Amino acid sequence: EAAVTQSPRNKVAVTGGKVTLSCNQTNNHNNMYWYRQDTGHGLRLIHYSYGAGSTEKGDIPDGYKASRPSQENFSLILELATPSQTSVYFCASGDALGGPYAEQFFGPGTRLTVL
Amino acid sequence: GDSVTQTEGQVALSEEDFLTIHCNYSASGYPALFWYVQYPGEGPQFLFRASRDKEKGSSRGFEATYNKEATSFHLQKASVQESDSAVYYCALRGSALGRLHFGAGTQLIVIP
Numbered sequence: 001e002a003a004v005t006q007s008p009r010n011k012v013a014v015t016g017g018k019v020t021l022s023c024n025q026t027n028n029h030n031n032m033y034w035y036r037q038d039t040g041h042g043l044r045l046i047h048y049s050y051g052a053g054s055t056e057k058g059d060i061p062d063g064y065k066a067s068r069p070s071q072e073n074f075s076l077i078l079e080l081a082t083p084s085q086t087s088v089y090f091c092a093s094g095d096a097l098g099g100p101y102a103e104q105f106f107g108p109g110t111r112l113t114v115l
Numbered sequence: 116g117d118s119v120t121q122t123e124g125q126v127a128l129s130e131e132d133f134l135t136i137h138c139n140y141s142a143s144g145y146p147a148l149f150w151y152v153q154y155p156g157e158g159p160q161f162l163f164r165a166s167r168d169k170e171k172g173s174s175r176g177f178e179a180t181y182n183k184e185a186t187s188f189h190l191q192k193a194s195v196q197e198s199d200s201a202v203y204y205c206a207l208r209g210s211a212l213g214r215l216h217f218g219a220g221t222q223l224i225v226i227p
Contacts, residue, residue, distance in 0.1 A: 042204060042219040090158050100147045100208045101166055104215060106158030
């Protein structure tokens with residue numbers, strides 16, 4: 001069974017603080033993704049990765065960094081958190097060998113509140 | 116760029132009603148088209164996909180047909196149940212290395 005886990009599940013941060021959201025997958029997938037979900041916007045791609053050591057900018061990368069130290073782990077980093085980054089964040093993994101038809105497997109999400 | 120437009124906001128139905136959630140896309144060539152479903156408190160999960168014109172994707176009683184001429188992939192179910200209450204996302208991927216582009220999501224509320 002495909003498995004993507006995220007930690008923490010809930011986080012309250014202060015404006016200007018540093019926040020790190022972590023994601024781990026046991027699917028042995030090359031591709032991993034970070035999305036944020038906001039009412040009216042659906043899922044928007046922040047950063048993604050094709051494998052260990054690689055990170056790519058998605059559609060809304062400003063204010064976020066990503067790190068992919070290994071096949072299994074993909075982190076999203078908010079160096080200076082702002083209230084506009086309050087959202088629910090989802091990590092996902094996908095099999096690169098599946099080509100354009102490959103589905104993505106999502107984690108349970110992290111609810112981040114920046115005060 | 117690639118984009119997806121789907122039925123906005125909420126759709127409220129009674130049990131056993133017929134469901135249609137509209138999805139139209141903008142992309143060149145033959146993008147792969149997907150439906151995902153998200154239940155409360157969970158991440159989105161893959162429902163089904165289609166990859167060529169007139170192909171029907173289906174799962175759990177839901178279905179959609181790839182219509183290249185109309186650039187559509189509308190989600191349908193003949194008889195909804197309360198357990199179908201969730202947010203439904205239409206998505207496309209234009210190439211092997213391309214990202215998934217999601218629509219804004221449609222919340223389905225089924226009243227028992």
